[in-house]
Amino acid sequence: MKNRVEFTAAVENEMRLLLPSLSVNEGMARAAVAAFCAQLNPTALELADIKCAVSEAVTNCIVHAYRESIGEISIGVKLCEGRLIQIEIQDKGCGIADVKKAREPLFTTDAEGERSGMGFTVMENFCDEMRVQSRLGRGTTVILRKRLHK
Amino acid sequence: MLKRGGTVEFVTRGDTLIVKVFGEIDHHSAAGVRKGIDEKLSRERPEKVYLELSAVEFMDSSGLGLMMGRFALVKQYGGSFAVLDPSEAVLKIMRLAGMERMITVLRTKSKI
Ligand SMILES: Nc1ncnc2c1ncn2[C@@H]1O[C@H](COP(=O)(O)OP(=O)(O)O)[C@@H](O)[C@H]1O
Ligand SMILES: [Mg+2]
Numbered sequence: 001m002k003n004r005v006e007f008t009a010a011v012e013n014e015m016r017l018l019l020p021s022l023s024v025n026e027g028m029a030r031a032a033v034a035a036f037c038a039q040l041n042p043t044a045l046e047l048a049d050i051k052c053a054v055s056e057a058v059t060n061c062i063v064h065a066y067r068e069s070i071g072e073i074s075i076g077v078k079l080c081e082g083r084l085i086q087i088e089i090q091d092k093g094c095g096i097a098d099v100k101k102a103r104e105p106l107f108t109t110d111a112e113g114e115r116s117g118m119g120f121t122v123m124e125n126f127c128d129e130m131r132v133q134s135r136l137g138r139g140t141t142v143i144l145r146k147r148l149h150k
Numbered sequence: 151m152l153k154r155g156g157t158v159e160f161v162t163r164g165d166t167l168i169v170k171v172f173g174e175i176d177h178h179s180a181a182g183v184r185k186g187i188d189e190k191l192s193r194e195r196p197e198k199v200y201l202e203l204s205a206v207e208f209m210d211s212s213g214l215g216l217m218m219g220r221f222a223l224v225k226q227y228g229g230s231f232a233v234l235d236p237s238e239a240v241l242k243i244m245r246l247a248g249m250e251r252m253i254t255v256l257r258t259k260s261k262i
Pocket of ligand 2: 120211
């Protein structure tokens with residue numbers, strides 16, 4: 001079991017990013033978040049984990065939330081006291097009918113597109129905590145939390 | 151610096167095809183990589199296919215889908231498929247998905 005990260009810590013720095021759901025922005029989003037987090041001097045491994053988790057969340061907005069249409073992806077990063085990072089990825093797309101099911105390893109609604117169904121599993125394992133809030137027809141918010149080593 | 155993904159190089163030795171991928175594999179770059187590999191595979195149907203991933207410094211779960219897809223394709227026509235020299239990043243996500251148990255992973259270079 002993973003430690004639950006409690007976020008009562010004060011925010012020391014903050015970034016917001018708005019991107020249209022174009023697949024070319026997947027690389028852009030993870031690079032921008034990694035560049036912002038770099039000021040905390042994370043290890044290469046921590047940075048790699050963050051990049052991968054962000055890539056998963058942003059890809060889900062593009063592939064699942066908006067599908068053939070183009071919508072807005074909002075990414076918020078908070079650097080908090082005690083080397084805590086909180087990343088919020090939000091879309092106003094189709095939403096998820098069953099979040100519990102969606103979080104299961106290998107579950108995908110898009111096997112034809114060669115999705116692996118491992119996106120949420122990656123986010124959960126590469127971060128300390130993952131929260132998913134979703135409403136059908138309204139959109140989805142994924143909150144990732146990671147505490148960097150001292 | 152943003153490194154572009156989706157670059158593929160092919161080396162053919164007899165009935166063996168080595169597919170070397172460079173850069174980052176995500177959902178965006180996977181489409182091009184997939185197209186390049188599948189064209190080659192359907193044309194040549196090599197008996198042995200090695201996916202060389204030592205130069206892939208980033209891969210997310212879209213890469214797992216890409217891998218599984220090529221593995222299935224090669225198996226379907228009776229060929230063999232293996233991943234060659236995966237970088238640490240690739241290995242980490244393959245392990246998380248339990249893919250090392252399904253797909254043969256070979257190392258020609260010394261283990262890091
Ligand atoms: N932002 C989102 N909007 C709508 N549906 C989503 C979103 N993120 C994930 N999903 C749903 O959850 C499932 C599992 O997601 P994930 O674990 O990333 O696997 P994959 O993307 O490979 O399908 C997806 O197949 C999709 O049905
Ligand atoms: Mg996904």
